[in-house]
Amino acid sequence: MSLHPSGVLSRTTTRLPALLRSCHLEPAVAVTVFVTALAVAAGRGAVGSAAVAAAVLTGQLSIGWCNDAADAQRDTASGRRDKPAATGELPPRMAAAAAGTALALCVPLSLLSGAAAAAAHLSGVVGGGWAYNLCLKRTVLSPLPYAAGFGSLPAFVTLGLPSPSGPAWWAVAAGALLGVGAHLVNVLPDIEADLATGVRGLPQRLGRPACRWLAPFMMLAAVGVLTAGPPGAVAASDWVLAAAAGIISIAGTAVPSLAYSRWPFRSAIAVAGIAVAQLLLRGSDLA
Numbered sequence: 001m002s003l004h005p006s007g008v009l010s011r012t013t014t015r016l017p018a019l020l021r022s023c024h025l026e027p028a029v030a031v032t033v034f035v036t037a038l039a040v041a042a043g044r045g046a047v048g049s050a051a052v053a054a055a056v057l058t059g060q061l062s063i064g065w066c067n068d069a070a071d072a073q074r075d076t077a078s079g080r081r082d083k084p085a086a087t088g089e090l091p092p093r094m095a096a097a098a099a100g101t102a103l104a105l106c107v108p109l110s111l112l113s114g115a116a117a118a119a120a121h122l123s124g125v126v127g128g129g130w131a132y133n134l135c136l137k138r139t140v141l142s143p144l145p146y147a148a149g150f151g152s153l154p155a156f157v158t159l160g161l162p163s164p165s166g167p168a169w170w171a172v173a174a175g176a177l178l179g180v181g182a183h184l185v186n187v188l189p190d191i192e193a194d195l196a197t198g199v200r201g202l203p204q205r206l207g208r209p210a211c212r213w214l215a216p217f218m219m220l221a222a223v224g225v226l227t228a229g230p231p232g233a234v235a236a237s238d239w240v241l242a243a244a245a246g247i248i249s250i251a252g253t254a255v256p257s258l259a260y261s262r263w264p265f266r267s268a269i270a271v272a273g274i275a276v277a278q279l280l281l282r283g284s285d286l287a
Helices: 005-014 016-022 025-042 045-070 072-078 092-111 115-134 143-158 169-196 202-206 208-228 236-254 263-281
Strands: none
Touching: 016 045, 016 092, 025 045, 025 143, 025 263, 045 072, 045 092, 045 115, 045 143, 092 115, 115 143, 143 169, 169 202, 169 208, 169 263, 202 208, 208 236, 208 263, 236 263
């Protein structure tokens, strides 16, 4: 085997598509865009918002690669064809190296927002994601990293403001509820495969029928907090969004559908989108 640098570069370039598929790019980009928009709405400015984007993206990429590296053997046993580390397209050690590299970059990028903001991001969001991948996903505490991670994102934004301050309680509560809902939504399609390979997080213990109900309603609870929590009178737009979220939540769970229907998943995503829109509209009140 050649150890020439060009050989290493060639292998890395060849495996770039597999690396991109392995990092859970869509959710990583979605979280990055959401938090960056929140930073802009909160008043972080162009430079501060760019720093938030870089830190969040590297943190999310590290979590995604860590997930695939940690689950490679289990995903292979489950016959997962969407995981490059499980199909042999990407050696698990390369996914692990990518995760470590992204994590190493995330630390100084997080510190650009200040020590307190970096601590919130690295401990709550990134640390929670790694803890989930490496141990907590198999336990009844599996929702905890999601709640801590999403709940810490407002703190990362507000603690990095020119006049740092803690986030409003309703922003943290809504973020935590969204995180638990995201956990349920993420696990829902794979519950049976997870159980077959010994993964018994809280959603797997509850079962598919319970999760089909819980996922949209956790998102709906976040909408409720964002409607009633902020100070001042509730605006007409908030009532409209809350009503729409309620209708979608009920339709997503009460309307009969097949066991593997994607409708409950899609309804939860739609309600999450409403909650995110509300949070962005309240960005200036976060601190």
